[in-house]
Amino acid sequence: MSKRVAVLTSGGDAPGMNACIRAIVIACETKGYTLIGYLHGYNGLLNQEYETLSLNATHNLIQQGGTILHSARCEAFKSHQGAKDAAKNLQALGIDTLIVIGGDGSFKGAQHLSTCWDGQILGIPGTIDNDVAGCDATVGYYTAIDTAVSSIDKVRDTADAFERIFLVEVMGRHAGFLALNAALASAADYVIVPERFDNEQQELERIINQIEARRKLKGPVSFIVVVAENVWPGGLNTLAERLSSHMQSEVRPVTLGHVQRGGSPVSQDRLLATKLGTYAVGLVGTEKTLIMIGEVDHHPVEVPLKETWAYTKPLDECSVETMLATMNQRY
Amino acid sequence: MSKRVAVLTSGGDAPGMNACIRAIVIACETKGYTLIGYLHGYNGLLNQEYETLSLNATHNLIQQGGTILHSARCEAFKSHQGAKDAAKNLQALGIDTLIVIGGDGSFKGAQHLSTCWDGQILGIPGTIDNDVAGCDATVGYYTAIDTAVSSIDKVRDTADAFERIFLVEVMGRHAGFLALNAALASAADYVIVPERFDNEQQELERIINQIEARRKLKGPVSFIVVVAENVWPGGLNTLAERLSSHMQSEVRPVTLGHVQRGGSPVSQDRLLATKLGTYAVGLVGTEKTLIMIGEVDHHPVEVPLKETWAYTKPLDECSVETMLATMNQRY
Amino acid sequence: MSKRVAVLTSGGDAPGMNACIRAIVIACETKGYTLIGYLHGYNGLLNQEYETLSLNATHNLIQQGGTILHSARCEAFKSHQGAKDAAKNLQALGIDTLIVIGGDGSFKGAQHLSTCWDGQILGIPGTIDNDVAGCDATVGYYTAIDTAVSSIDKVRDTADAFERIFLVEVMGRHAGFLALNAALASAADYVIVPERFDNEQQELERIINQIEARRKLKGPVSFIVVVAENVWPGGLNTLAERLSSHMQSEVRPVTLGHVQRGGSPVSQDRLLATKLGTYAVGLVGTEKTLIMIGEVDHHPVEVPLKETWAYTKPLDECSVETMLATMNQRY
Amino acid sequence: MSKRVAVLTSGGDAPGMNACIRAIVIACETKGYTLIGYLHGYNGLLNQEYETLSLNATHNLIQQGGTILHSARCEAFKSHQGAKDAAKNLQALGIDTLIVIGGDGSFKGAQHLSTCWDGQILGIPGTIDNDVAGCDATVGYYTAIDTAVSSIDKVRDTADAFERIFLVEVMGRHAGFLALNAALASAADYVIVPERFDNEQQELERIINQIEARRKLKGPVSFIVVVAENVWPGGLNTLAERLSSHMQSEVRPVTLGHVQRGGSPVSQDRLLATKLGTYAVGLVGTEKTLIMIGEVDHHPVEVPLKETWAYTKPLDECSVETMLATMNQRY
Incomplete structure (x- = not known):
């Protein structure tokens, strides 16, 4: 039986969201479902702002960064009234299934909506941060790694030229x-992440020890410390100043910033987005609801939305150990 | 106890081989092992051509394509005499462990060597083709996908401009x-792979049907068929001619060629190569031998070399189904 | 006074054609001109196939490869009747000025049209080949160099790994x-271009001499010969076979192919396209006609269309000499 | 007669410096000159830190960012004693010609050296800033434009997704x-450059007017302002805050930072660097000294070093006008 499906993107945009939308359009077309796209995240639900999505929309879409459905925060939706209004609008359009592409904040929104709407709700993890439990990777994560790595590759050119700390x-x-x-x-040469951050003094000592060991061996060297955002008290400049005064040499802070959210998705994100989008449409019309479609060990999984934020997804142990192993001894 | 380790790269070169060598150098340095690199694949074993690898060699190595140890075919090694000579050379240098980075042909060579040498032999899968059983991905595979995709993205620009079949x-x-x-x-818009190739007539009809369905709906359209090498009898030009005469329109063949082997490795290949190289050195000195270190479901696995070519690794079912699903209905 | 302007892209597509269209749209909007875009090159003129171009069309257009107006060959237009029909269609739409983005073939078409139509005709050089006299660079040329160079950078990885001739x-x-x-x-390591091609025997000898000199000094080496299309009698494979039999070693031919036409334009092409498009619209309504707008020594120039194919644009002497200088002595 | 040549890189590193060094090595080898490379800019002169550069050093060098000779500031060199010491060291090594790759600060250093040393001094403009008078472009400038443009392309994805001001x-x-x-x-959508900066109030009004005009026409829109460093009093955050409070909407500042100095040089920088390096070596042994080798209108020029900082090189008028033209009316 024909279904009416709606999709929206919410939270920070991530490369591959468009690839996911494309897969959903194609899968709906194949099944004979009608598909609309709500604009500006949950705002579109409240303001009944949407457009019908057909195959025409999918040409040359897989390679585009950002999201053609736009995204935005939406305070109004968080109230009970917000959920009620959204539910009314979904009913007015006869929507059977709502697919939400976003992170845990977006999924909490979907759960909130379910208090007022009994239609089917499916989530697809889309964020560069990969901080959604229940799946190995989120759409956009692979591209963001590559963007950061390309940038650090460039920074290293300058760091090497000046044998400087960045x-x-x-x-x-x-x-x-x-x-x-x-x-x-x-x-x-070093990385600071929240999951393994002890305290400022200890991290600082480790960095300094490593630089000094390197210098003893090699003379002046370049040294690159990657720092996760929100982890160092006072921010990057504070760390730069402390390190600089300890080392008696210049330390340059570089914040990669919003560049990391954009760009044409790399293949792995296009593949993940296409699989998840196709799989999600395959669930339309089933009893399954309030679940996220993710991928674990290369297979699709269905995870209750509530579990996606119930615990903090741990770092991959193998990556952590490899980083520790390669950080200790380095030219 | 200190060990003497040797590493070589063999078979077609793949992006990430250098990242793997770098990880092996660092891990050996940490453990206090001596490491030499044989040059030109198994030729280096026969000609005692090698260099000592130290941390100096690892600077700015992770991002380089190709292999600093070079690769080559080596017919002489395939004979019993070849294996004997190689064994003698390994003994002369007091090598405890040989690490071979390459594909199944390279692993067969390692197995052959074991008939004459009783040192430890470890394999790491490195090839853009991903045709090594027992692991999810081979080092170089992720980069090759991205290189092919970037090229097809470019071909599509021209295909769209001329609404032409490529x-x-x-x-x-x-x-x-x-x-x-x-x-x-x-x-x-279509893909031809050996694993799902029925016969020429059937594939040709499917392609033609799809183009005609598209044209009926949309008028002139671009259409891109991706063809795996070695699958179409007579090669790409034969297919182009047959399709062209059926469709009464120009069909352009493009062979991506050796460009696909090169390039700076993408992050996923750098990560895989670094993990496998580090893990392999961790096994040096254990009883384990004639095994490949691979990754399955994000965890390192140890696979007897013989199993890596014992069966044909199947395509990922989820990818196949998604491709079939998205190929049927496309703008 | 308000004008009615039309634009078309013709001949092989080139990166930056869209950037040029974008600049023309913006400049027309500023001046208050109406702008239409004919589709599929001169075919659009014959079939009255066009669309109105407004600022809506320009968003995210500067970075797109290909041409949104499509391109195509058009035999029918080459006849006198073709030009007459085109003229009639232009008059029917009240077009004052036609802007043609393309190469010398496209400009000949424009000159041909002028025998039947007395509206204003302006040309903008757009082709990756740069073979249009009267301007320093054509739109698309800079990107094509970069695409070829990126590909050769990748080929070198493999060539180095195997110390092989490509x-x-x-x-x-x-x-x-x-x-x-x-x-x-x-x-x-060597380049073969039509402007400096003597004869097969001589080129072959030079290549062989250079490889042998290199090998004498260094042992096995990689060696990359760049060959312009259409210059070697019998094509790339013929050269590969001759060289291979002389050198007694494998020689791999790689044809970069249509990949070179596509891709997002590099900055220099975006800048050139934007300047030329803006400048061309500034000439709308003047007496100037049948001219190409190009750039010479960083300044816009106006060149009679006829001159753009009247002589063969020579290679830049400084580049030729530098290539000769750097080819002679190379590691 | 054989000559002894020295080369150094000084000031901020720029992509293409290595391509320039490579060209100098090859040209010296061809001429039979001896070449040494001083390390860490003028520090190498003071500390007699250098290495001999031969063809071995040039393999795979053209594509590397940074500078293998390193760069650094050098306060000690600025004194009279500094120049005297440097001169003594140059004489001790029997250097005939010193080639300095850098910006105007580096050229001032060369001029300063000439008060104590009467050897030949040649400069080659290398800086991403292009702020060296007497040449059209400096080595590194083209790559830096492309890096910035790629980054802004990525920022636009997010800006569009959120219809936000960046x-x-x-x-x-x-x-x-x-x-x-x-x-x-x-x-x-807007650019602020020192050459055309009136005052804060006026720039702010123009930006606001343009955003509001756009919003009136289109509803919410993304808007990207490119700001040259060192131009806005108080810096980017100050501008962001003022604009944000005026527009009552979020304004995100992104500082591209040192990423812009690095990366593999684009083709235009490799070509420029290769030509200038080759040309400079051609002047070794002539009477010409204290000149910079640059390119103007695609031809090599020789400019007295003193002129390179005597006046401020103006922006290209054609680019300014095109920017103004395209900024006024934009979707």
Whole structure:
């Protein structure tokens, strides 16, 4: 039987959201479902702002960064009245299934909506931070690693030329996935992530010891510290100043910033987004609801939305150990 | 106790081989092992051509394509005499452990060597083709997908401009991993892979049907067929001619070629290579031998070398189904 | 006074054509002109296929490869009847000025049209081949050099790994601009361009001498020959076979192909396209007609269309000499 | 007659410095000159820190960012004693010609050296800022534009997704070359450069007017302002706060930072660097000294070092006008 499906993107945009939307459009077309896209995240639900999505929209979409449905925060939706209004609007359009692409904040919004709307709700994890429990990777995460690594590769050119110490701040909200993997893949000399942050004094000592050991061996050297955002008290400049005064040499802070959210998605994000979007549409019309479609060990999984924020997803142990192993002894 | 370790790269070069060498150097340094690198694959073993690898060699190595140890075919090694000579040379240098980075051909060589040498032998899967059983991905595979996808993204610009049919040949030896995933991630319109190749007539009809259905709906359209190498009898030009005469319109064949082997490795290949290299050194001195270190479901695994070519690794079912699903209905 | 302007893209597509269209749209909007875009090159003129172009069309257009107006060959237009029909259609729409973005073939078409239509005709050079006289660079040329260089950078990884000889065929139609500059910028070891091609025997001897000199000094080496398309009798494979039999070693031919036409334009092409498009609209309504707007020594120039194909634009002497200088002595 | 040549890189590193060093090595080898490279800019002169440069050093060098000779500031050299010591060291090594790759500060250093040393001094402009008078472009400038443009392309993805205002700070020291051209090539909505900066109030009003005009026409829109470093009093955050409070909406500042100095040089920088390096060596042994080798209108020029900082190189008028033209009316 034909279904009416709606999709929205919410929270920080991530490369691959458009690839996911494309897969949903194609899958709906194949099944004969009608599909609309709400604009500006949950705002679109409140303001009944949407557009019908057909195959025309999908041409040359897989490679575009950002999200054609736009995203935005939406305070009004968080109230009970907000959920009620959204539910009314969904009913007015006869929507059977709502697919939400976003992070845990977006999924909490979906759960909140379910208090007023009994339609089917499916989530797809889309955020560069990878901080959604229940899945191995979120859509956008792979691209963000590559963007950070390309930037650090560039910073290293200058760091080497001047044999200077650089601090590079990488996004990740309150998780170290991006920072750890970007540091490992860029052969950074040290990494500071929230999951393994002891205290300022200890981290500082470790960094200084490592630089001094290197200098003793090699003379002047470049040294790159990757720092996850929100982890160092006082921020990157504070760390730069403390390190600089200890080392008696210049320390340059670089904040990669919003560049990390954009760009054409790399293949792994396009593949993940396409699989998850296709799989989600396959669940439309089933009894399953309030679940996130993710991928674990290369297979699709269905996870209750509530579990996606119930615990903090740990860093991959193998990556942590490899980073520790390669950080200790480095030229 | 201190060990003497040797490493070589063999078979087609792959992005990330250098990242793997770097990880091995660092891990050996940490453990206090001596490390030498044999040059030109198994030729180096026969000609006692090698260099000592120290931390100096690792600076700015993680991002380099190719292999600093070079690679080459080596017919002489395949004989019993070849294995005997290699064993003698390894003994002369007092090598305890040999690490071979390469594909199944390289691992067969390692097994062959074991008939004459009783030192420890460890393999690390390195090839863009991903056709090594027992691991999810081989070092170089992720970068090759991205290179193919970037190229197809570019071909699509011209295909769209002229609303023309393009055939793009992608590497992969006798496996469809690269072709399937590059097609899926580039939103190609059709893909031909050995694992799902029925016969020429049937494939041709499917392609033609799809183009005609598209044209009926949309008028002139671009159409990109990704073709795995070695699958179409007579090669890409034969397919282009047959399709062209059927469709009465120009069909352009593009062979991506050796460009797919090179380039700076993407993050996923750098991470995989670093983990496997580090893990392999961790096994040095244990009883384990004639095994490949791979990654399955994000965890390191140890696989007897013989199993890596004992069966044909199947395509990921989820990717196949997604490709089929998205190929049927496309704008 | 308000004007009605039309634009079309013709000939091989080139990165930056969209950036040029964007600039024309913005400039027309500023001046209060109406702008339409004919589709599929001169076919659009014959079939009255066009769309109105407004600022809506320009968002995120500067970075797109290909051409949103599509391109195509058009045999029917070459007849006198073709020009007459086109003229009639232009009059029916009240077009004052036609802007043609393309190469010399496209400009000949524009000149042909002028025998039947007395409206204003302006040309903008757009082709990756740079073979348009009267301007320093054509739109798309800078990007094509970079694409070829990135590809050769990748081929070198494999060439180095195997110390092997590679031939890389680069586009350029009958001109050596792309091949020469791609060779120079990629540190290729030899280049064959039509402007300096003596005869097969002589070129072959020079290549062989150079490889042998290198081998005498260094042992096995990689060696990359960049070959302009259409220059070697019998094509790249013929050269590969001859060289291979002389050198008694494998020689790999790589044809970069249509990949070179696509991709997001590099900054220099975006800048050139934007300047030329803006400048062209500034000439709308003046007496100037049948001219190409190009750039010479960083300044806009107006060149009679007829001069753009009257003589063969020579290679830049400084580039030729530098290539010769750096080719002679190379590691 | 054989000559002894020395080369150093000084000031901020720039992509293409290595390509220039490579060209100098090859040209010296061809001429039979001996070449040494001083390390760490003028420090190497003072500390007699150098290495001999031979063809071995040039393999795979053209594509590397940074500088293998390192760079550094050097206060000690600025004194008379510094110049005397440097001169003594040059004489001790029998250097005939010193080639300095850097910006105007580096050239001032060379002039200072000439008060104590009567050897030949040649300069080659290398800086991403392009703020050296007497040449069209400096080595590194083209790559820095592309890096900035790629970053702004990524920022636009997020800006569009959230329809938000972004400020992007681009390097350039006290010149607007990078900012202007990056803004033009990335289709930024506004640009602030020192050469055309009136006062804060006026710039702010213009930005606000433009955003409001756009919003009136289109509803919420993204808006990207490119800001040259060192131009806005109080810096980017000050501007962000003022704009934010005026517009009553979030304004995000992004500082691209040192990423802009690094990366593999684009083709245009590799070509420029190779030509200038080759040309400079051609002048070794002539009477010409204390000159910079630059390129003007695609031809090599020789400019007295003193002229390179005697006046402020103006922005290209054509770029300024095009930016103004395209900024006024934009979707």
